[in-house]
Amino acid sequence: xxxxFITYDAKQTIDLGKQIAKYVFPNLVIALTGDLGAGKTTLVxxxxxxxxxxxxxxxxxxxxxxxxxxxxxxxxxIDAYRLLDTNKxxxxxxxxxxxxxxxxxxxxxxxxxxxxxxLKVELHHLQDNARKIIIQTDINQLKxxxxxxEVNKNV
Numbered sequence: 078x079x080x081x082f083i084t085y086d087a088k089q090t091i092d093l094g095k096q097i098a099k100y101v102f103p104n105l106v107i108a109l110t111g112d113l114g115a116g117k118t119t120l121v122x123x124x125x126x127x128x129x130x131x132x133x134x135x136x137x138x139x140x141x142x143x144x145x146x147x148x149x150x151x152x153x154x155i156d157a158y159r160l161l162d163t164n165k166x167x168x169x170x171x172x173x174x175x176x177x178x179x180x181x182x183x184x185x186x187x188x189x190x191x192x193x194x195x196l197k198v199e200l201h202h203l204q205d206n207a208r209k210i211i212i213q214t215d216i217n218q219l220k221x222x223x224x225x226x227e228v229n230k231n232v
Contacts, residue, residue, distance in 0.1 A: 078223045079213045086206045089228055090116045093210060094123020097196075100222035101128070101178040103150055106192055108184035111200035116208045117182045120198065124180060125152055136182070151177030157186040 084090045097107070101124070109117040118136045125134045130145045130152055137143040137156045145152040153175060173179050173190050184191055194216045201209040212223075 078215070078220065079211065080223050080226065082210045082212075082226075082228045083203070084116075084208045084210060084228055087116070087119050090119045090208060090210070091123035091126065093226070093228060094120040094125075095127035096123075096226045097198075097212075097222065098124045098127025099225075100219055101150065102218065103176050103178070105178045105216075106173055106195040107178065107180045108191060108195050108197050109180060109182045109200065110184065110197070112202060115200035115202050116210075117200055120200065120210070121152075121154055121180050121182075124178070128152055128178075151175075153177050153179040154182075155179065155187075156182045158183040 082093060084093060097120075101107075107124070109120065111117055118134070122134045125132070125145060128145075128147060128150060130147045132145055134145070134154065135143070137154050141156060141159060143154045145154070153173075155173075173181070173192070181187070181191075194214065196216065196219060197213045199211040199213075201211075203209055212226075
């Protein structure tokens with residue numbers, strides 16, 4: 078399954094994240110790819126809001142991992158950018174294969190830890206604040222997400 082969107086500002090990207098949050102489940106991995114400034118963390122902010130997490134979500138670039146513990150589902154936010162040329166054996170698999178939803182920025186740097194199936198989200202900067210966002214997966218449990226999600230949907 079694949080669906081493509083264009084968002085024209087950060088609010089639309091956040092709203093798209095909120096919609097994605099409605100369909101996440103424990104142990105789901107969401108892999109975010111895109112250049113610096115493509116809107117990956119903005120999308121994660123929307124996912125967090127959609128999960129009912131009111132903490133400020135920022136990029137975990139220097140921490141590598143930020144945990145947002147919440148009921149009924151926690152959010153584990155990994156930024157693997159700094160793991161390109163380093164020892165990756167730092168316990169991330171506990172969160173990737175954990176009880177919450179795990180969102181990974183720069184997943185190509187820890188590809189060996191990704192599960193067989195995950196939700197892939199590509200973000201591309203177009204112009205000004207516009208982004209092209211492509212979501213893809215083979216997870217049957219997410220079919221309804223692809224049927225329902227749309228840009229400009231009030232969440």
